[in-house]
Amino acid sequence: MLDTVADRTTARKSSERKSSDERRDDIIRATLGLVARKGFAGVTLREVATEVGVVHGLIRHYFASRDDLVAAAFDFAVSSELESDRALLDGLDPLSALAGWLAATPENHYRVWIDAWSEAARTPPLAAALDRHHRDCERILTAVIERVVDAGLGASADPAADSRLLTAVADGVAVQHHAVGVIDVDEADAIVFGAAESQLGLEPGALARVNPVPARGQWAGDAAR
């Protein structure tokens, strides 16, 4: 009952051979779905491979290590989100852009961020990606603040510092809302908008009145839920 080389060859039903980019994309999307469901620490090569429909060895053909895969997935999710956000914000008036950026983001997004904060301490490639993206976010928000100031709608002595402040507030509010559930979405927006109005000298309620707040883009992993 030994099988010959020919037997094994015939038995091998290969999944379609895809182009490098296509397969790479499949793997990253599957990884993102897994991250959303089980966190960064819960991503295993075998599970990703199963979801893609290939053998776990193939993953290593595309990513040098598990950590690299996870970092690449995070990188992809965040940069695609940032890209669409940046494009969206550019088409809005300054106040709408500010409100749009600060408004509560979909739950999936923040779950990934929170997981990344936690896991980055132990996964250097993730830490690098996280750092890069936080600085990108700071830069985007700084630009938005400068647009508000240039339009004469508000004031800021140090747009970059105000950007860091508002990012901190938004992140803290997101944690309280998504991870802890102590505050609801309305209180979350109220806190962040209030902080921005107070810090930038806007008239109270200026941001809440921007209606409707433009929806932030959905990232790739959302479909995989």
Place this chain on the structure above:
Amino acid sequence: MLDTVADRTTARKSSERKSSDERRDDIIRATLGLVARKGFAGVTLREVATEVGVVHGLIRHYFASRDDLVAAAFDFAVSSELESDRALLDGLDPLSALAGWLAATPENHYRVWIDAWSEAARTPPLAAALDRHHRDCERILTAVIERVVDAGLGASADPAADSRLLTAVADGVAVQHHAVGVIDVDEADAIVFGAAESQLGLEPGALARVNPVPARGQWAGDAAR
């Protein structure tokens, strides 16, 4: 070269036999140190055992399962920290208490919290403990705010809401500081103090001038670093 039963017996150098409570405490402290360094998912019975100086089998003599151990450690950390903080704050004047509560906490503490936020989404018992903990924190800070108001030092239309707001700011700042490293400890304190002063109508710099900011209690896991 087979060793007899007697040989093995003599070779066995047992670590001192400790009382049940004492050993249990050792294990929990070691677990907390491990959680701080490697996250909840990174806690392994063998590593805990090594740190305590015993064999991994012994851990199961005290805790039914790995998950039970982790949950017990988190419960212990949270309740002991809150207890000591509450006692500490009671002995201070209102402004010092407020500054003490809002000042940046040791890195270890926030590491554990960030991990808990991340892990809670997948571990219901942890989510319950986290929820309890955050509500306790809200209650403590609300009481401190009320003391500030009663002393005529500041004003608050809704102390509980202000407590949630300041907690969100503190948590967000802690994330930016500990997990991302975008802001340093001085900027962190400046942001949180500024938010509190603005929200409660204190004179600017009132909290920063409280000197020295009373140190928050160290919890058990700190020693294990």
Place this chain on the structure above:
DNA sequence: TCCTTTGTTGTCCAACTGGATAACAACGCT
């Protein structure tokens, strides 16, 4: 056509995990 490249599989491996269990040893009770 031959040959190189590269997508893909199947299989092996060493490390590590949580858990179970038998034997041993210190302690307290009577």
Place this chain on the structure above:
DNA sequence: AGCGTTGTTATCCAGTTGGACAACAAAGGA
């Protein structure tokens, strides 16, 4: 002193993980 309780060790186990590797197969260029 005898005896049960329990703190403690030393092993065994089955499962999972990330990684390495040889072999195969589909493309594509010359």
